[in-house]
Each structure stands twice: as structure tokens, then as C-alpha cells.
Amino acid sequence: MANLPMDIVNDVFLRLPATTLIRCRVVSKPCFSLIDSPDFVASHLKRTLETEEHxxxxxxxxxxxxxxxxxxxxxxxxxxxxxxxxxxxxxxxxxxxxxxxxxxxxxxxxxxxxxxxxxxxxxxxxxxxxxxxxxxxxxxxxxxxxxxxxxxxxxxxxxxxxxxxxxxxxxxxxxxxxxxxxxxxxxxxxxxxxxxxxxxxxxxxxxxxxxxxxxxxxxxxxxxxxxxxxxxxxxxxxxxxxxxxxxxxxxxxxxxxxxxxxxxxxxxxxxxxxxxxxxxxxxxxxxxxxxxxxxxxxxxxxxxxxxxxxxxxxxxxxxxxxxxxxxxxxxxxxxxxxxxxxxxxxxxxxxxxxxxxxxSSLVLGCKGDPRRAREKKMMQKGDKRCYTHLYIVPLLLVFIP
CATH class of the missing domain: 2.120.10.80 (Kelch-type beta propeller)
Structure with missing residues (x-):
């Protein structure tokens, strides 16, 4: 489980509603970086619009x-x-x-x-x-x-x-x-x-x-x-x-x-x-x-x-x-x-x-979000849980439609 590829994590996250993904952002640095990336935000929105889920x-x-x-x-x-x-x-x-x-x-x-x-x-x-x-x-x-x-x-x-x-x-x-x-x-x-x-x-x-x-x-x-x-x-x-x-x-x-x-x-x-x-x-x-x-x-x-x-x-x-x-x-x-x-x-x-x-999307629409800036600063101070996302992925599977 510790070697679970990030492309699989990405695929799992794409299937989740945005409200669940927001909670996942604070789990670890890799989760934060993935979910906040413009490519992921765009891909998540595209999939939601195509499947009409959430x-x-x-x-x-x-x-x-x-x-x-x-x-x-x-x-x-x-x-x-x-x-x-x-x-x-x-x-x-x-x-x-x-x-x-x-x-x-x-x-x-x-x-x-x-x-x-x-x-x-x-x-x-x-x-x-x-x-x-x-x-x-x-x-x-x-x-x-x-x-x-x-x-x-x-x-x-x-x-x-x-x-x-x-x-x-x-x-x-x-x-x-x-x-x-x-x-x-x-x-x-x-x-x-x-x-x-x-x-x-x-x-x-x-x-x-x-x-x-x-x-x-x-x-x-x-x-x-x-x-x-x-x-x-x-x-x-x-x-x-x-x-x-x-x-x-x-x-x-x-x-x-x-x-x-x-x-x-x-x-x-x-x-x-x-x-x-x-x-x-x-x-x-x-x-x-x-x-x-x-x-x-x-x-x-x-x-x-x-x-x-x-x-x-x-x-x-x-x-x-x-x-x-x-x-x-x-x-x-x-x-x-x-x-x-x-x-x-x-x-x-x-x-x-x-x-x-x-x-249900992660779109901000505008540049900058003070709440996200504070979260990012906390993550940059050093988070020892940076790989805990590899263990919570099986739990997230219960959210997948």
C-alpha cells in the first residue's frame, strides 16, 4: 500500500465530490499539492460535467x-x-x-x-x-x-x-x-x-x-x-x-x-x-x-x-x-x-x-484565497504525515459512486 502510485490516487480523487476533497487537502503535502493543482481542478470539473455526478x-x-x-x-x-x-x-x-x-x-x-x-x-x-x-x-x-x-x-x-x-x-x-x-x-x-x-x-x-x-x-x-x-x-x-x-x-x-x-x-x-x-x-x-x-x-x-x-x-x-x-x-x-x-x-x-x-467543483474563479494561503503555510512548516494519504485511500473508496 505504501507504494500506491499517485496516478491511482489521482483517479480515486477525481471521483469524489468537492466537499470531500476539501477535507482531504489537509491530510498531507502530496494531497494538498494534487488537489490544489490547476490541472486537477480542471480535470475534476470536466469529469463532473461529463458524468453529471454530485x-x-x-x-x-x-x-x-x-x-x-x-x-x-x-x-x-x-x-x-x-x-x-x-x-x-x-x-x-x-x-x-x-x-x-x-x-x-x-x-x-x-x-x-x-x-x-x-x-x-x-x-x-x-x-x-x-x-x-x-x-x-x-x-x-x-x-x-x-x-x-x-x-x-x-x-x-x-x-x-x-x-x-x-x-x-x-x-x-x-x-x-x-x-x-x-x-x-x-x-x-x-x-x-x-x-x-x-x-x-x-x-x-x-x-x-x-x-x-x-x-x-x-x-x-x-x-x-x-x-x-x-x-x-x-x-x-x-x-x-x-x-x-x-x-x-x-x-x-x-x-x-x-x-x-x-x-x-x-x-x-x-x-x-x-x-x-x-x-x-x-x-x-x-x-x-x-x-x-x-x-x-x-x-x-x-x-x-x-x-x-x-x-x-x-x-x-x-x-x-x-x-x-x-x-x-x-x-x-x-x-x-x-x-x-x-x-x-x-x-x-x-x-x-x-x-x-x-x-460540485473546486473552482475558485478568482486569484487568491486567504484560507488556502494559511493552509499552505502550515503545510510548508513541515508535516510528518506526508504519506498518510496512502493509507486513507482505501477508506475514501467508500465515497465513490
Whole structure:
């Protein structure tokens, strides 16, 4: 056992959830170095995304954050976060285990659930008077730029009052976790006109960007008296350019639409008087949209459809997890069109919840972690247990699915 190769230890560790790996980091220097290495973090994330193991459901209501494993929804866990005191805290996105949190347009944080790493973003003022800003006109987005391997937060704000030119001032800024800096984005005139001359009042959930193909997306619903067709805007995380994404013309005039993502593909939800929801999907970015499914309420389990969002496929890809109305979760059978409620032990269905899928990962998103620095310093002082990992590996095998 003392001669167990490190490549076997590496293979064992790749199969473990990130929360278990965090505990293993302090066992020995070799464990610490392996688990903290960028190559291992990337390999662990890649395997988790491919196998869809250790996925969690994040439930948020007011200042409460809770998680539960998708495959074992019998134990809710509370999540500590930096915005727990005072006011309403919102989750505005999740990518690769990194969670975006906001309590106000200038009070934003990112948190890695599995590692408990918290990064509070520097305060970036808004260039409008405070009385001209309300939540409905602040849009957020969290995404991973695969080109630069950087995690970015986008904040778009539209003033609710006209300026001297009769338009509604608008600003967009992007924060890079790699550089720890905000940057003002200057809009092209053909995009700027959407915000300068037409005042959009986005629905609550539509204010959060949807990540697909290295871009964040928002839907701008048509607004009577300002513009008579829906628009999808996209923010390219690599070029940091805001543009417009085309979609079927017959959906331009839908009265109520929302946007989502399923398996990395953009989805459009079109509501028909709340009696049914047509879900369209863009399987190939830049290609053609196609109608995917129609969701119809049933008297037994789902009686209304005020809000529908596809979350994730089941592992056999025969079902889709849908969030319906205020955080209620159902497996939707693609063949029979039937619903099966996902029961979470201890979950209070009587209060409204927002739902996100969270990956168990070791991703920090930003440079530096004081907690990890302290651990590394302790290890460098000399740890006589530097080979104890060779004896705990058999015990870790019990954690492997």
C-alpha cells in the first residue's frame, strides 16, 4: 500500500465530490499539492460535467440558501453566504460551481459552494442618481469565458427617468474575476438604440442572464407604446460586445416569453394564456430554432403555468427537470408528457423559492484565497504525515459512486 502510485490516487480523487476533497487537502503535502493543482481542478470539473455526478439543487428564498444533492434529495444543507444580514439576497447565476449573489447593484459577491470560498466584488458606483434605479431595470449575468478562462459578472442598468435628450440612460459594466476589476462597455449605436429610445420593463426572472456558447443572453419583451416585437440580446464574454440574437419571426409578437438553457442549448418559453407553454430550443448556436416540447398542466399535479423553466435532463435523458411557478420541481416525461414531483425532505413548498443547478467543483474563479494561503503555510512548516494519504485511500473508496 505504501507504494500506491499517485496516478491511482489521482483517479480515486477525481471521483469524489468537492466537499470531500476539501477535507482531504489537509491530510498531507502530496494531497494538498494534487488537489490544489490547476490541472486537477480542471480535470475534476470536466469529469463532473461529463458524468453529471454530485450535482446539487440550490434553493434560495429571501436570505436563505440551501442545497440538496439531485440524486439524494433527502438532506437539505444550509449555505452560509456574505449577504445574509438585512434585505433581500438574490442568486443571479451559477456556473461551474461558482454562484453569483447580490443584495444591491453595488453589493455583489461570488461564492464557490463546495469550497466556501467567497469573493466580494469591489464596489462599482452606478452613474445615475440613486432615486432613478429600481430592481426591474438592473440586469445581472454570471458566466465563464472559455477563451480567456476567466469568470465574469455583467451588470446592466437602465435609468427609469429620461435625460435631456428624451432617452433613458443605460450603462453596462463587466467585472473580471481574474483581474479583479470592473470595466465600462461602450455600446454600438444599433444596440444602444434599443435602450435609449424604448423603455423595457423586464420580468423579474428575465433580468438574469442565461449562459450558452460563451455568451450571456436576456430577452427584452415587447412593450406596448415603445416597441412591438420581442428581442434577444447577447453579451459575448470573449469580445465583451453586446449584440442581438436572431430567433423565429413568428415569436416576435408573443405576449409573454422567457429564456432559459438546457444542456448548454438556449430555450425560449412561450406562454399561451397560461394554458400551455411551448418550449423552443436552439440546438446549434447560429442555426435554426425548433419547437421542442409543449407543457400542458394536469389536474393531478400541475394546475397552472405562471412560470416554467427547463433545468436538466435525467441521466437516461427520458425526462427533464422543470421548475414550475415558485420553485416547485417536477420531472417531465418526454414520452408520456406526465409529471412526477421531485420530493425534497424538509423543503417548505409554501414559500416562494428560486432554483439553480450547482456543480460540485473546486473552482475558485478568482486569484487568491486567504484560507488556502494559511493552509499552505502550515503545510510548508513541515508535516510528518506526508504519506498518510496512502493509507486513507482505501477508506475514501467508500465515497465513490
Amino acid at each position: 450535482l446539487m439543487i440550490l434553493l434560495q428564498s429571501d436570505r436563505i440558501l440551501r442545497t440538496v444533492y439531485l440524486d439524494a434529495p433527502d438532506k437539505l444543507s444550509d449555505v452560509d453566504h456574505p449577504l445574509q444580514t438585512g434585505g433581500f439576497t438574490e442568486v443571479f447565476g451559477s456556473v461551474n460551481g461558482l454562484i453569483g449573489l447580490t443584495k444591491s447593484p453595488v453589493d455583489l459577491s461570488t461564492k464557490t459552494h463546495s469550497t466556501s470560498n467567497i469573493h466580494r466584488l469591489p464596489i462599482e458606483p452606478i452613474e445615475f442618481p440613486e432615486h432613478s434605479i429600481i430592481r426591474q431595470y438592473v440586469f445581472y449575468g454570471l458566466g465563464h469565458d472559455s477563451v480567456s478562462d476567466d469568470y465574469k459578472v455583467v451588470r446592466m442598468v437602465q435609468c427609469k427617468h429620461k435625460d435631456g435628450d428624451g432617452s433613458y440612460p443605460f450603462e453596462i459594466k463587466v467585472f473580471s474575476l481574474k483581474s479583479n476589476r470592473w470595466k465600462r462597455i461602450h455600446l454600438r449605436s444599433e444596440v444602444q438604440i434599443l435602450f435609449s429610445h424604448f423603455f423595457y420593463n423586464l420580468t423579474y426572472r428575465s433580468g438574469n442572464g442565461v449562459l450558452a456558447s460563451n455568451s450571456l443572453h436576456w430577452i427584452l419583451p415587447r412593450s406596448e407604446g415603445y416597441i412591438d416585437f420581442n428581442t434577444i440580446i447577447r453579451f459575448d464574454l470573449a469580445s465583451e460586445d453586446l449584440g442581438v440574437l436572431s430567433f423565429p419571426e413568428n415569436l416576435y409578437y408573443e405576449d409573454y416569453m422567457d429564456i432559459g438553457v438546457l444542456d448548454g442549448c438556449l430555450c425560449l418559453m412561450c406562454y399561451g394564456d397560461f394554458s400551455h407553454v411551448d418550449v423552443w430550443i436552439l440546438r446549434e448556436y447560429g442555426g435554426k430554432w425548433g419547437k421542442f416540447i409543449t407543457v400542458v398542466p394536469t389536474s393531478e399535479s400541475v394546475v397552472s403555468l405562471e412560470f416554467v423553466r427547463p433545468m436538466i435532463y435525467s441521466k437516461d435523458r427520458c425526462k427533464i427537470l422543470l421548475e414550475i411557478n415558485n420553485g416547485k420541481l417536477f420531472w417531465f416525461d418526454l414520452a408520456s408528457k406526465s409529471f412526477e414531483a421531485l420530493r425534497i425532505k424538509g423543503f417548505d413548498e409554501g414559500r416562494p423559492w428560486n432554483v439553480e443547478i450547482v456543480v
